[in-house]
Amino acid sequence: MPDSSPREKASPLVIMSERRVGIIGGFLSAIGPLAMSLYTPAMPDIVTAFGTTESAVKLTLTAYFGGFCFAQLICGPLSDGYGRKPITILFMSVYLAASVLALLAPTIEIMVLARLLQGVGAAVGVTMSRAIVRDLFTSDKSARVMNLIGIVLSVGPAIGPTLGGLTLEFFGWHAIFMVMILQGIVVITIMLLFVQETGNPDPSRIRPKTLIKSYFSLLKTPHFLLASLVLTGATGALYTSATIMPFILMSRVGLSPSQFGMGMLLQTAFYISGGIIYRLMMHRLSVFQMSCIGLLCTCSASILLAVMLRIYEPSYLRVMLPMGLYVMGIAFLTPQMTTAAMAPFPQIAGSASALMGFFQMGGGLVGGILSASMGDPVIAMSTLLPLMGLLSLISYIMWNRFKLPLSQTIEHPVTPKISEQR
Template identity: 30%
Template sequence: MLKPDTLALTIVLALLTALGPLSTDMYLPSLPAIAASFGATTGQAQLTLSAFLFGFAAGQFFYGPISDRIGRKPVLLFGLGLFTLASLVCALASSIEMLVGARFLQALGASGPIVLGRAIVRDFYEGPRAGRELSRMGTIMGVVPAIAPVFGGLIAQFSGWRMTFAVMILCGAALAATVVLRLPESIRTKSDAPISFGSILRGFGVLLKHPAYRVYVMLSMLTYGGLFAFISGSSFVLQGIYGLDELAFAFSFAFMVVGFIAGTSLAQRLVGLYGLDGTIRFGVSSLAAGGVAMLVLVASGVASSLAITMPMAVYALGVGLTMPQSMASALMPFPTRAGAASSLLGICQMTFAAILGVVLGQNLGASALPLPAAIATTGVLALAVFLSTARARASKV
């Protein structure tokens, strides 16, 4: 069995939380081909991403509270099973509407591993140690979005977009087998709260009364919102406006991934020196700097795709510094409700990102400007939220 404070457990938890990014990043190079295959518009194809985010948010409503009651492992296996089955439906989709619906179901399954991965970290670790573990997971997890678009680009060129979902089926099955054979049950004391829609909502209400929790959830929302704006809009901007092919786009996408990995790696050192909030301060500054730089370069008419990808690397550095520490800080006050706290954080994060993705998809066209405008807005707002909430953040312990 896997044990706490081992690299093996960190890798497994990282792969569980990477299932969502894998499900989006690997098929990003295929989005234009998917649109062409079904005769769909750019907005319709982008809905396969936004539907995933809405499903991701909806699924997180139940996974955390139920796992607080019956344990992490059985709920985790349910999510992996649903993800694998829905991936099969995606591979066999005969229309864009069917693919959108299947992506929603796929996300319902994928939301379980990411919620429960964070909850398992809180079960085993506390405070800065939890933040450091989430950063370690982020470093490992960052390899997935680095490899996934390149792999997806190769599949798109040589095997067609449906094969990407076949790979997702294999990933879901492999992770389920690992959970069954190697992952221990992590929850120490199970909740005695009844499982019902009303009780879950009341539990979420208790969480939202905590001022520090609200702040860290807001920081996670804004940070991920800018990241998802790039994920959902970059293939259309970099391929459609800057003329990159599938493989060139995949390698350009790697700028963002390298920035994220650098941020999570740096965070593991900074959190020991400056604490959770000190690390977040560096992160939100990087978010704002990257977003504003991208907006200025694109608005100035710089014709190179580097006007998008280089500032995005700076923004992604901020994501790696901000998001793991914000998540750890949000969960810290709730050792017996880690699942519910993780669920609500994910719901807010994914709902905001999905709405932003829909708005962005409706505005993308002949100009690249909507993409940096969205990223700059989220970065600057994250910095403003952090600077204006010192008193609320002090109540996290």
């Protein structure tokens, strides 16, 4: 039953259950990865359709990462100032309009612009999902909801390449953007009908001086900064691999678009398995032990990629098995590091979520740019992903030194804690 104390009754929050927040949060978080994974199978065909080069088409993905990365720094603080719900609807409207522009794009230059705007709109999903969780939950409940979000989120990248590959094979690349248009309409509908406002809007928080002060306070806190860098290395590697794998598995290994899409299910199976194992073990192992399992997976995968892709010719299993192990590690690291990093900042949860997302997508953006400059996708994958795994490991070792006492990461001085819900 919800706490019925006078302080909670006076709160503007309308309480949502863990399950509801987890499912809706997972759906919001999946917007960005789904828009990326739907698109990647079509990249070789778009090269031909526009009579352009692989580098130019990779630029559409880089533009998407750039828009996604920097827009988080805007939508997060705006949600602190004006509320989670209206800002989500606003940015998803941008995503919807950009999807229409991509569908009608006559040139590769317009496609780059459309993908940039898609990234801007999609940025709101992952930012808002984390901020809503921080508005309502702390400690174990937050980690449990973030784990549920991760499991729901994994469905997006799971069905994305498969749906994209099948759509491409049977209906052509234009139809992929029709799917994205439908996605935008569904998300806006969900926000209007099923999501309650969870924030405590205060326009004074988005004054330039206040906003700069908020970001500076986050950046100068080692506890937050190092936790964000742990996830930058882990998830940045995942985003970087998305720009590389289509060209390895389709152009080098020889998979068709539909085979590529179906083949990506193996990676998702590893992620879902990691999320389920995490959920079963979270009350039996310590935070340190859970994080060590995640780091063991990402570091082992990094070594396998660095060795196998440089010694042997790439094959489906030589690429996908290490990547599966990598994403299993991410399933262990994300709930722990996200909860720990954001817990001390309830008043600026949107800004904290935005800056954390900026670091993660920034890792993907830098990785995508470097992979394009390296030319050979196999060399890029066997170099960049191990380096990102190393960044994650070093950042965690340093974070473990600077982490806050448990009491400082659990107490919630402003918003009410949520007890058992339906």
